[in-house]
Amino acid sequence: MPDRKIIIPESMKPIVERAGYAPAVLVGDTLYCAGQVGRTADLAVIEDPGQQFIRAWENLEEVLKAGGCTFEDVVEMTTYHVDMSRHMPVFREVKNRVFPKGFCAWTCIGVSELAHPGLLVEIKCVAVRRRAIPV
Numbered sequence: 001m002p003d004r005k006i007i008i009p010e011s012m013k014p015i016v017e018r019a020g021y022a023p024a025v026l027v028g029d030t031l032y033c034a035g036q037v038g039r040t041a042d043l044a045v046i047e048d049p050g051q052q053f054i055r056a057w058e059n060l061e062e063v064l065k066a067g068g069c070t071f072e073d074v075v076e077m078t079t080y081h082v083d084m085s086r087h088m089p090v091f092r093e094v095k096n097r098v099f100p101k102g103f104c105a106w107t108c109i110g111v112s113e114l115a116h117p118g119l120l121v122e123i124k125c126v127a128v129r130r131r132a133i134p135v
Contacts, residue, residue, distance in 0.1 A: 007031070009066040011041050012059075018043070019115075023063045029129040031067040035080065035122035036060040037114065045118040049087050052120055053094040060123050061098075073127040074104045080122040084110040087120055 007024035008016050016023065024033045036059040038052030039045055046052040064070060081087060088108075104125070114122050 003027075007063065007067040009062045011062065014041075015039075015043060024067050026067050031064065031069050031073075031127040031129065033060065033063050033067070033125045033127065035124035036063060037116075037119050037122050039119075045116055047118060049120055050090050050094060053087075053091050054098070056121055056123050057094065057098045060125065064125075064127055067127070068129050069127040071099050072103060073129055074099075074125045075128050077104050077106045077123065077125040079106070079108050079124075080111045080114065081108060082111060082114060082120050084108065091121060 005026040006022045007026055009023060012023050021034055023036075024031050026032075036056050037045075038055035039059070040055070046055050061071065064073065079091075081091065114120075
C-alpha cells in the first residue's frame with residue numbers, strides 16, 4: 001500500500017487545529033482534498049456570494065498546490081450548495097473564470113446548510129498528479 005501523507009498548507013493550520021481534519025491526504029500520486037469554503041485566513045465567513053466563491057476556489061487551489069497539483073490535475077469534483085438555484089449563476093460564472101472547463105467529472109449537490117452559518121458552497125475534489133513531485 002502506498003504511503004499516506006497529510007497535506008496542510010501553512011495558512012490552514014488554524015482551521016486544522018480547531019476542526020481537527022486534514023485539508024488533503026496524498027496517497028501515491030492521488031490527492032484527496034477535503035471540502036474548501038469561502039473563509040478568510042482568520043476563519044471569518046465572507047458574506048458576499050461572489051467573493052465567497054472566489055475565496056473557496058483560492059483555498060482549494062492552495063491545498064492542491066501544497067499537494068503538488070493544480071486545477072488541471074483534478075479528475076473528480078463535488079460541490080455542495082446552500083440555496084443552489086439562487087446562487088448557481090454567480091458560482092458558475094466564478095468557476096468558469098478560474099477553473100479549467102471540461103477537465104473533470106463534476107457533481108453539484110444542493111444542501112440545507114454547511115458547517116457554519118453563511119457558508120454557501122463547499123468544493124471537494126480528487127486530483128492525480130501528472131508527474132511525481134516531492135511534497
